[in-house]
Amino acid sequence: MTSTGTTAGEHPLSAPRRRPRRSLRGEWLLDVVMRSIVPVLLALVAGGVLLAALGRNPFTFYGSIWTGGISAGAWQDSAIRMAPFLLIAAGLTLIFRANIWNLGYNGQFLLAAALVSGYAPKLVNDVPLWLAFAVLFLLAGAVGAVWTVVPSVLKAKYGTNEIITTLMMSFIGIDVASILIKGPFHDPSTPLPQTAVVPLDKMLPSIPGTRIHIGLLVAFGAVLVVHWLLTRTSWGLRLQVMGANPRAARHFGIDLPRLIIVSFAASGFLVGLAACADIMGLWGYIRTGWNPAYGDTIIPFVFLARLNALAVVPFVAFFSVLSTGGDLAAQQANLPTDFLLVLVGLILLFMTVIEYLGRQRELGASYVPAGLREAFRLRRRTA
């Protein structure tokens, strides 16, 4: 391996490479660190500067994220939050691999959540508990999937931009959920606009020895299934061919409209499961105006994981800690929790930049694109 450089000077064509090759493993590790962890660190530093500018101590802020998200029993709270995050991440990974943008996850999530919390209080008393959970998970998944039908059919038939349609359906879904909670699912025993509460002993059981509900296991299962689908099945291959080049995919004889509709539905199904895990594992009821918008903040981590379903797990774990601890930290620093949105946005921005730098380095290309250099030269000449 290392002997490639010994022939230096013997023949001009066999001139050695300037840079000695690192071992593949080292290169891979460096690549992962550079592309995944550096953006997060940069965002944390930039967020720290922002905190300092707001007159807060960034070290105490990040310190309380640690105490609120990991130390003592807090890691279990983070793990509980991780269940819906992972399911949404799995759904987004699947659809983004097809280069389709399902940005309607909030509506899909809330609508599924409203239906689950509407039917759960009755269902858990009427049928055996395992059956109730199965029915509720399937119901939630089905609701999420149904809510993708309009965008996916419009995209499949007319090529309508799905970003717009999913967003519109999302807004509609959020309001429909609110109507459902105020109307048919309203708990008559309270004037508050909320559903009846599922009794504590009828919620999803926890993993023995912890407070973490088994929704997390469902989430891990879903992640594994998505990874298997994407990497080990012909369906996954077709999906990725479509994502990489729709025209080539059509040339191969892939039924694009059907694939678009099915993958969209699968994505919505997983988002629906997330809603069921969250309601049946943690909350037990839903109130109008509650919109956690989990998906908004999960997107960056799906990208950081390079749309790899398994690689998403550590990132989502990190974000679960960040968001669980962030609630406490924001409260102590007297800041709104929306500060986390800034952090997440910064992570996305730094990620794209690092990605760009990495790609140019790989190609051995200049960091300044040719057209840009040209533009500046042009301007200087005319000025």
Place this chain on the structure above:
Amino acid sequence: MIVASQLWTQIFWTSAIAGGLVAGLPLMFTALGESISERAGVLNIGLEGMMLMGAYCGFLGAYYGGNQWYGYLAGIGAGTLSSVVMVVLCVWLGLDQIVVGIAITLAGEGITSVLYQTRFSSSEPRLGDVPGTPIPLLDRIPVLGKAINGQSPLFSQPLVVYLGLAFAFTLTWIFRRTNVGLNLRAAGEKPEALDAAGVSVLATRSYAVLSTGALTGLGGAYLAIAGTGGFQPFLTQGQGYMAIVIAMLARGRPLAVVAFSLMFGIALSLSTLLQIAGINLSPEVVNILPFAAIILALMVFARRAYLPPALALPYLRGAR
């Protein structure tokens, strides 16, 4: 048929148009901006964040400057500044426009909410009313010219409204009749051709994105200053996305943008309208209406929605 008779009164229609103007103007500015950058081949998903930046800074400008014009200027400045991110990352470096757009939206939502709540959460100050500028003669028309329900009368709108409408006509002229407009369209239709003609694609797209930012910031500032008379976190409530839809439906024609914006403005101000007409609907149903209208419009006009071929594709010289 009492309802029907109340629906058809002139009061209803004047307040419908006046309300549509107030609610539709932010959409119009933002969608005009978006149609500029869409024509040039840049899909700006970050409008929501830019609008919020414009709204917050516009609010600050009007609040501390004591004059609506400072507010509009501050909004334009904030929008332009936040679009610089997009210029550098998407136009110059050719990074993914959708990812950067999402990032701008998230960061804009977060930062405006944090800044507002840390500084104004206890006081929640309001801005004064914006004086209208009556159009001579027209404001003396009997029914249409009168103020109804405290709304500013139809022919006495804030000066920005007239300027905005005039700008839409100017933009039509720019798109159709000038070299700048031709360059913009070429940058979205076939950037290679523009490059071959000796015009820098990057510069054309940069100016387009910057003007999108300026207009979006102005839209946000108008929403804060004239629309709601103050700022709240997440004030825009998805209007940035609605503007993208309007730009897409209008296929980059500024006058169509104006028409669609007024339509959606009327839909947005529908809750007050329905109260005038004596119809009580739950706020959720009213909220759904504009979005449902968009989905319906997309279903009906789906075949006719047109996007430039090079939209959302970075231009890299010599790349295939």
